[in-house]
Amino acid sequence: MTTPSEVNTGEAPGTRSAKDPLAQLERALLARGLASQDDLSKARLSLTVADPMNSDIGTGPTGTAFLNTLVTRGVITTAQSERLGRELVSDTPKRIDIPGFQVLERIGRGCMGVVYKARQTSVDRIVAVKILLPSLAKHPSYVQRFVREAKMAAALSHPNLVSVIDAGSANGLYYFVMEYVDGKTVGERLHDIGRFDEKEALHIALDVAEALQHAHEQGLIHRDVKPDNIMIHRDRAKLADLGLARPTTDERWALAEAGLAVGTPFYISPEQARGEVQIDIRTDLYSLGATLYHMVTGRPPFQGETSAEVTRQHADLNVTAPPPDHMNDNISSGFGVVVETLLSKDRKLRYQQPRDLIHDLKNLIAGQPPDIAQQSVSDFGSLREGESLDDTDQLLELQIELESRETRIRQLVQWNSALAILSGLLALVTIAAILI
Numbered sequence: 410m411t412t413p414s415e416v417n418t419g420e421a422p423g424t425r426s427a428k429d430p431l432a433q434l435e436r437a438l439l440a441r442g443l444a445s446q447d448d449l450s451k452a453r454l455s456l457t458v459a460d461p462m463n464s465d466i467g468t469g470p471t472g473t474a475f476l477n478t479l480v481t482r483g484v485i486t487t488a489q490s491e492r493l494g495r496e497l498v499s500d501t502p503k504r505i506d507i508p509g510f511q512v513l514e515r516i517g518r519g520c521m522g523v524v525y526k527a528r529q530t531s532v533d534r535i536v537a538v539k540i541l542l543p544s545l546a547k548h549p550s551y552v553q554r555f556v557r558e559a560k561m562a563a564a565l566s567h568p569n570l571v572s573v574i575d576a577g578s579a580n581g582l583y584y585f586v587m588e589y590v591d592g593k594t595v596g597e598r599l600h601d602i603g604r605f606d607e608k609e610a611l612h613i614a615l616d617v618a619e620a621l622q623h624a625h626e627q628g629l630i631h632r633d634v635k636p637d638n639i640m641i642h643r644d645r646a647k648l649a650d651l652g653l654a655r656p657t658t659d660e661r662w663a664l665a666e667a668g669l670a671v672g673t674p675f676y677i678s679p680e681q682a683r684g685e686v687q688i689d690i691r692t693d694l695y696s697l698g699a700t701l702y703h704m705v706t707g708r709p710p711f712q713g714e715t716s717a718e719v720t721r722q723h724a725d726l727n728v729t730a731p732p733p734d735h736m737n738d739n740i741s742s743g744f745g746v747v748v749e750t751l752l753s754k755d756r757k758l759r760y761q762q763p764r765d766l767i768h769d770l771k772n773l774i775a776g777q778p779p780d781i782a783q784q785s786v787s788d789f790g791s792l793r794e795g796e797s798l799d800d801t802d803q804l805l806e807l808q809i810e811l812e813s814r815e816t817r818i819r820q821l822v823q824w825n826s827a828l829a830i831l832s833g834l835l836a837l838v839t840i841a842a843i844l845i
Contacts, residue, residue: 559585569620596637616646622763634696682724698751
């Protein structure tokens, strides 16, 4: 199935096929951070599906029973279950009439919108059209966010980013038009093959890093880099979905989200997980590291009983994931070092810009060891697990101060010795003068 990132959001290993009658419900739960993949798997095991082929998502026997199981297990509340069920059944446009576009089929559904494959009649071109959900279109804040996403995407122009062609509103619908990418997401490929080999993972990582470098140069951070936001089109990877993106320098926007864990739990950076205000491109590099880890090991870096537990593990400086080359001995130590550098909990130890990562990835593709990641390991490899550079800087400053004090003390001792000798000589001179 081909779609920009709205198609699948937040899935961990074992994501269900779109033909599964509960797949849409599971994607919605994952995308909103209401449940982890483990929550969903356990709910499925405890649920006997009587008639999946005739069940309507959300309100039919299957959907209702599944939601009730999640409520019973304490994963979601009753109110969340009722609201989700209503939205999934009713919250899609009943009639789509956008001048200049012929809608062909629905290809995806996410938190904010539905994505359709369409034909742009004026130039006979296949495109993807994302439409804001009618329930959200009633709220100015969501409309503003939707329009903002379109404008940010339109401001970017790079072959490794899904481009926006047009945006507008018609017949009560807010929409924007994107290029149609004929391919699968990395998430869908993971579902099909389990994990990627190193060579393919390297080329995908390089494409995404170049997309992030372009976004960085335009002053944007993506904030939701993950397998389902990376499209694979022939021999190129394209980063999609700027739904969570924001300008790095927008302080008012940042303060409005202070304390909120914005992102997808399996791939969220520590600073996003803690709801920090000051975040930058390094947050995207961490998420890319988590994505690469999943790609080559077949599982995200951290797993847990709930989404909150997974997020907490990302935020905790003392919790580290097993090295990727320990999870998969077919990948090189150099690739492992690159991924571990990306996943450093202290962002001062990560790559500082995408171009640094690009340099190391090109080295690996050429059969050479990484330069920058190796420097990071050699410079900071002696740090204790969970210790940050801030702590180390303080220790160094203390050590320098102590050494400075010791030097001053030695100098004072030397001066005191010299004064004592001088005093002795003066005393001898005085005695000699008296005797004479």
